[in-house]
Structure formats: structure tokens, C-alpha cells
Amino acid sequence: MKTLRLLLGDQLNPEHSWFKTVREDVVYVMAEMRQETDYAPHHIQKVVAFFAAMRHFAKERIADGHRVRYYELNDPENPQTLPKLVEKNLKEAGCDCFEYLLPDEFRLDQQLKAICQELRIPARAYDTEHFYTPREALEEHFRGKKQMVMESFYRMMRKKHGVLYDHGEPTGGTWNYDAQNRKKWKGSPPIPEITPPHQEDLGPILRQIQESGIRTIGRIDLRNFHWTITTEEARTLLAEFCETLLPYFGDYQDAMHTDEKTLFHSRLSFAMNSKLISPREVVETVETYYYNHPDTVHISQAEGFIRQILGWREYMRGIYWKEMPAYAQRNSLHNENPLPDFYWTGQTKMNCLKKTIDQSLESAYAHHIQRLMITGNFALLTQVHPDEVDQWYLGIYADAIEWVQLPNTRGMSQFADGGIVGTKPYVSSANYIRKMSNYCQACAYDPDQKTGAGACPFNALYWNFLDAKKQELQANPRMGMMYRLLEKKDKKEMDALRERAAAIIANPDAF
Numbered sequence: 177m178k179t180l181r182l183l184l185g186d187q188l189n190p191e192h193s194w195f196k197t198v199r200e201d202v203v204y205v206m207a208e209m210r211q212e213t214d215y216a217p218h219h220i221q222k223v224v225a226f227f228a229a230m231r232h233f234a235k236e237r238i239a240d241g242h243r244v245r246y247y248e249l250n251d252p253e254n255p256q257t258l259p260k261l262v263e264k265n266l267k268e269a270g271c272d273c274f275e276y277l278l279p280d281e282f283r284l285d286q287q288l289k290a291i292c293q294e295l296r297i298p299a300r301a302y303d304t305e306h307f308y309t310p311r312e313a314l315e316e317h318f319r320g321k322k323q324m325v326m327e328s329f330y331r332m333m334r335k336k337h338g339v340l341y342d343h344g345e346p347t348g349g350t351w352n353y354d355a356q357n358r359k360k361w362k363g364s365p366p367i368p369e370i371t372p373p374h375q376e377d378l379g380p381i382l383r384q385i386q387e388s389g390i391r392t393i394g395r396i397d398l399r400n401f402h403w404t405i406t407t408e409e410a411r412t413l414l415a416e417f418c419e420t421l422l423p424y425f426g427d428y429q430d431a432m433h434t435d436e437k438t439l440f441h442s443r444l445s446f447a448m449n450s451k452l453i454s455p456r457e458v459v460e461t462v463e464t465y466y467y468n469h470p471d472t473v474h475i476s477q478a479e480g481f482i483r484q485i486l487g488w489r490e491y492m493r494g495i496y497w498k499e500m501p502a503y504a505q506r507n508s509l510h511n512e513n514p515l516p517d518f519y520w521t522g523q524t525k526m527n528c529l530k531k532t533i534d535q536s537l538e539s540a541y542a543h544h545i546q547r548l549m550i551t552g553n554f555a556l557l558t559q560v561h562p563d564e565v566d567q568w569y570l571g572i573y574a575d576a577i578e579w580v581q582l583p584n585t586r587g588m589s590q591f592a593d594g595g596i597v598g599t600k601p602y603v604s605s606a607n608y609i610r611k612m613s614n615y616c617q618a619c620a621y622d623p624d625q626k627t628g629a630g631a632c633p634f635n636a637l638y639w640n641f642l643d644a645k646k647q648e649l650q651a652n653p654r655m656g657m658m659y660r661l662l663e664k665k666d667k668k669e670m671d672a673l674r675e676r677a678a679a680i681i682a683n684p685d686a687f
């Protein structure tokens with residue numbers, strides 16, 4: 177039997193058991209397809225990063241002796257869709273067996289199942305050997321429970337995998353150091369320059385994308401292209417992260433600053449999401465570094481980082497597979513407004529939004545709190561339809577793949593899932609943004625004012641949101657304090673807040 181094995185663009189796991197032996201009877205197929213570039217407007221850096229990583233991966237496998245048929249984007253032979261790609265290559269390579277790795281996206285999972293149903297030859301799916309947990313992990317852990325709280329899943333993962341777990345106790349005596357991870361960054365400690373990860377000329381890939389007419393968003397400067405596109409580069413970045421950024425990661429995890437877009441964050445998400453590096457390798461490297469460097473890395477820094485990967489990343493994947501496909505339609509707060517145009521341009525006087533969006537357009541990157549408490553917060557406060565919010569997040573970040581983007585956006589950020597991921601909506605007035613960043617210092621608006629032309633828009637929007645969503649949120653026990661404060665507002669003040677919020681929502685691009 178001769179086998180055709182399909183590899184998708186985010187299945188670049190060099191450690192996969194498929195590659196342990198070179199087999200003459202196996203042909204691998206990979207393709208840069210329009211079906212993947214055109215289903216959402218992606219950031220140009222995201223497209224370049226994926227294609228560059230795929231080409232490298234194919235070259236490495238060929239160098240190891242594997243047979244790989246690779247289609248570049250503008251190859252006239254490129255079928256551009258998955259069904260045609262499989263059909264053509266089965267025929268051309270004379271294969272009588274088809275194998276693929278389980279995709280992480282529901283859309284592709286359905287498409288591949290449909291392809292296999294049409295085939296008249298044996299077809300089989302294999303695990304990607306990337307995640308700690310299978311798709312059904314959450315289902316199993318929370319069976320019979322009403323709420324699926326991340327912390328419970330995370331503790332189970334720490335115990336099960338023996339991560340930061342000594343003699344039946346969490347290392348350091350505490351499971352979670354989140355409360356210590358809320359420092360504002362004021363210019364020190366200094367943030368070391370991280371070496372750009374690679375020297376390769378990505379010009380030819382960029383030109384091919386531009387010539388193809390694919391609609392992309394954002395900007396690209398190849399001299400400052402910082403996405404890792406090989407496993408080796410990802411390992412170098414991880415090692416540098418441990419040495420220079422990990423010692424402060426937890427402390428400044430929630431901080432934001434106009435001069436520093438990545439602060440102490442790792443920028444490993446693209447490498448992990450494309451599977452160039454495994455979450456296990458990242459977690460084990462950080463854990464070992466922590467044990468070997470007790471003088472420089474406190475448990476709160478290591479735990480804060482490991483929680484994001486062993487906890488949040490695996491948990492989000494579990495939510496996705498448990499709740500799809502209905503999850504992608506959820507709109508529990510009945511939000512219907514369009515996304516403001518400035519999300520695509522950065523042209524707004526609100527400094528926090530301007531800086532976060534400009535940075536996203538320039539680098540295809542924003543860290544978690546910028547995504548959650550700046551762009552996500554404003555979209556929720558202005559009651560934007562979650563479909564529009566999803567489209568933006570799915571396109572703009574290099575690490576955006578639906579299985580992780582959707583539960584973060586629709587769930588954690590927009591509360592459109594009605595509280596599956598988060599126990600309450602992440603909304604705030606200017607207070608939080610001022611506390612955690614320096615954005616307000618150079619803003620056209622006054623964070624202390626609630627109404628009037630110069631008042632920070634977040635303030636009126638915040639109270640207006642609570643008022644408008646009373647029916648959906650008032651009974652939420654975690655919202656009790658906010659609603660008690662809302663009740664104390666007199667009618668005159670509330671009318672003024674509602675009026676200003678209505679003006680902002682009607683024309684957010686004027687603010």
C-alpha cells in the first residue's frame with residue numbers, strides 16, 4: 177500500500193512519530209492554499225510567518241529523506257482547496273491509503289471528514305502529539321458539574337503532570353500567585369532587547385503574497401520581523417525568555433506601556449500554535465529553569481507563566497471542542513453594534529485604543545491585557561456584535577487560530593457565551609487602564625471625568641453597559657457590588673451618563 181499523508185499549516189511538529197522513520201511508501205503533501213488565506217482578512221505578518229514556517233518545515237523533512245510534495249501559493253499546479261489537493265495527490269502519487277493529523281479547527285475537521293467519506297480507500301486520522309490533553313479533556317474533568325472553572329482544571333493538570341508539584345503539594349505552598357501579578361511598569365526593571373530570531377530573507381514570500389492579490393491587513397517591515405519560523409528559533413527564543421524576561425514575567429503580566437509592546441511576555445504563541453514547539457517543552461524548560469535559578473526566578477513568576485500554558489491554553493482548547501459548533505453563534509448579551517472603523521486604522525483620540533491598535537497593525541501582536549482590557553473592553557462596552565469582534569481578532573494577530581481565538585474572544589472577552597469561560601464580563605472604566613498603564617497620561621481625554629466633552633469615554637460607557645445589561649447580569653453574584661454602586665447613582669447623573677454613552681456608541685469614530 178502507498179499512503180498519502182496530509183500536513184496542515186499549523187501542524188509543524190518535527191517531533192511527531194510520523195517522522196521517526198523514513199518510509200518509501202509514504203508521500204507527504206503540504207500546500208499554501210487560498211482556502212486558508214481568504215476565509216478572514218489576516219495580518220500580512222501572519223500569512224508570511226505561516227508560509228515561511230511551512231516552507232522551512234518541508235525543506236527540513238526533505239533533507240531528512242522524507243518524500244514531500246509542497247505547493248507554493250502561486251504554483252499553477254496548486255489546487256488551492258483541500259478536497260482538490262487530496263484528490264489530485266492521491267491520483268498523481270498512486271496512493272491507496274489516506275492519512276491526516278486531527279485538525280484543531282472545527283471547520284477543517286468537518287471538511288476532512290467529508291473528504292474521507294467520499295474516498296473509496298482506507299482513511300485514518302492521527303493525533304498531532306502536541307497538546308497535553310485530548311479534545312475531550314474538559315468533558316471528562318467536569319462531567320456532572322455545572323461550572324467549568326479553569327482553576328480546578330489547572331490544579332488537576334499540575335497534579336497529573338507533576339508540574340510545580342512536590343510531595344503532594346503545590347511548589348511554594350500555593351497553587352496560584354495571580355494576586356501578586358499586578359504591578360504597573362514604570363520604566364524599570366529594564367526590558368532587555370531580544371535578538372530578532374532569524375536572518376532569512378522573507379522578501380520572496382512577501383512578494384508572492386502581494387502578487388497573488390490576497391487581501392491582508394496590517395503592516396510589515398521585514399527588517400523587524402520577529403516571528404519565529406523554525407523549531408530552532410523557537411528554542412532560542414524560549415532560552416532567552418527564561419534568562420531575561422521570566423524573572424519578572426508574573427509581576428508585570430498585566431502591565432501596559434506606550435514604549436514597550438511586549439514587556440516581559442514571551443512571544444511564543446505563534447511557535448506553539450503552529451506546533452513548532454510543544455507546550456510540554458515550554459513548560460518543562462521553564463520549570464527546570466526555575467528550579468535551577470532560585471535566586472533569580474521566584475515561584476510566582478514561574479507559576480504565572482506555566483498557568484497560561486498548562487492551564488489557560490489547554491482549557492481553552494477543551495472549551496472549544498466541548499462547545500463547538502454552537503459556541504460560534506452565541507450572543508448571550510444580545511449585542512448588535514458594528515465594530516468601529518478605527519479598529520482597522522488606529523485612528524482615534526483615545527490613547528489606549530490608538531496605541532494598542534497601532535501596535536497590533538504594526539506587529540500582529542498585543543499581549544493579553546491589551547487584548548482583554550483595551551480592545552475587548554471597548555468592543556463590549558459599545559455592545560459590538562461578537563461576530564464582528566471575532567473577525568477582527570481572528571485576522572489581526574499572528575497567533576490567531578480559531579480554537580484559541582474564539583473562546584478567548586467570544587467567551588473570556590465578550591461574555592457572549594453567557595459565562596462558560598468567565599464568571600463575569602471583563603469590563604472596566606478608565607480606573608483600571610490608568611492603574612495598569614501610562615496611556616492616560618498623554619490622552620486627549622480626562623480619566624477622572626465621567627461626562628462632558630473631555631471625559632474619558634470608557635467611564636460613561638461602563639455605567640451605561642451595566643445599566644443596559646441589567647437583565648442579563650444583575651443576578652450574577654460577582655456583579656453584586658457593581659450593581660449596588662449603580663443603584664446609588666441619582667437619575668440626573670444616570671441620564672447624563674446614558675446620553676454621553678449613546679453619543680459614543682452612535683459614532684465611536686468621532687472620539
Ligand SMILES: Cc1cc2nc3c(=O)[nH]c(=O)nc-3n(C[C@H](O)[C@H](O)[C@H](O)COP(=O)(O)OP(=O)(O)OC[C@H]3O[C@@H](n4cnc5c(N)ncnc54)[C@H](O)[C@@H]3O)c2cc1C
Nearest residue numbers: 441442443444445484489543544547548575576581584589
Ligand atoms: C480577546 C483575546 C483574544 C485572544 N486570541 C488569542 C489567539 O488568537 N491566539 C492565542 O494564542 N492566544 C490568544 N489570546 C491569549 C493571549 O492574549 C495570547 O496567547 C498572548 O498574548 C500571546 O502572547 P505571548 O506569547 O507573548 O504570551 P505570554 O504572555 O508570554 O504567555 C505565554 C503563553 O501562554 C499562552 N496563553 C496565555 N494566555 C492564554 C489564553 N488566554 N488562552 C490560551 N493561551 C494563552 C499562550 O500560548 C502564550 O504564548 C487571546 C486573548 C484575548 C483576551
Ligand code: SF4
Nearest residue numbers: 526528615616619632
Ligand atoms: S483617558 Fe480613557 S481613553 Fe484615554 S487612555 Fe485613559 S482610559 Fe483610554
